[in-house]
Amino acid sequence: YSLIHDDLPSMDNDELRRGKLTVHKKFNEFTAILAGNSLLTLAFEILSGNNLQLSQNYKNELIKTLSMCAGHSGLAGGQYSDLTFENKSILKKNIINMQKKKTGELFGFCCESIAIIKGVNSIKRKKLKEIGINIGLLFQIVDDLIDYKGDSMIVGKPTRSDEKKGKATLVNLLGYEETINFAKNLKKKINQQIKKYGTKANDLLDSVEFILKRKF
Structure with a gap:
């Protein structure tokens, strides 16, 4: 859902994703908004449904955690x-924090959900979430690197869009080479x-190795 909404004219206004028309271009804007909304609520329908063979306590915790990751303290925020942040001078730490929320939190949920289902203690759960958030941050940084210097034919959409929009990215702040070094060091940490x-x-x-080396 977040990718559908991310492409909307009021947000990143992208017409292509993976070489195909984005939802609002293929259909229309209201369809894209409603499709995104429906996919978001579908996640909670699945988590609360009878097909998921978990105790109600585990289901409640998964729903609560996903809500926090997707809402104002996570993806939406x-x-x-x-x-x-567009066309503004933003500190490195604030860019990293923004990208951890925008992308990292959902990756964090993927890892944390395992801990929830297994019923492990809060310390182990926190460590798994941190791994996921760092993987998400790496994914976003590589996305920005690809946008800066990737092949648009492979990427499936025009590149250099972040630069044109004045996006606050590590690439635009630190430069291409320094951002690559940052990504490699982050991968080592992960x-x-x-x-x-x-x-x-x-x-x-x-998977982490693939994320760093991917071209699309």
Whole structure:
């Protein structure tokens, strides 16, 4: 849902995503808004439904956690900052915080939800969430790197849009090479966090490797 809304004229106003027309261009703006709203509420329908074989307490905690990640303290708040930061001089720490909220929080939920379902203690749960948030931050930084220097034919949409819109990104603040170094160091930190879980976390390590090297 967030990608549909992100493409809207009132937000990033993008016409292409992955080489295909965005929802508001393929159909119309009200369809895109309603489709996004419907997908958001569908998540809670799934989490609260009978097909999810979990106790009601676990379901309630998942719903509460996802709500916080998607709302003003997470994705929506991060998106607001992203838009209000345009064409302004923003500190590095504020850009990172914005991107952790805008993208990292949902990745954080993906990792934290495992801890919720397993019923682990709050310390272990917090560590898993931190891993997810860092993975989300890495994903967003790589997105910005691709936008800056990627091949539009591979990306499936015009590049350099962040620069044209005056987006507050690490690339626009630090430059391309320094941002690559930042991303590599962040990846090392994530790998160190993940490796503590042993070989059962190998798939997640592979995913992090893919995120850093992806071209689209």
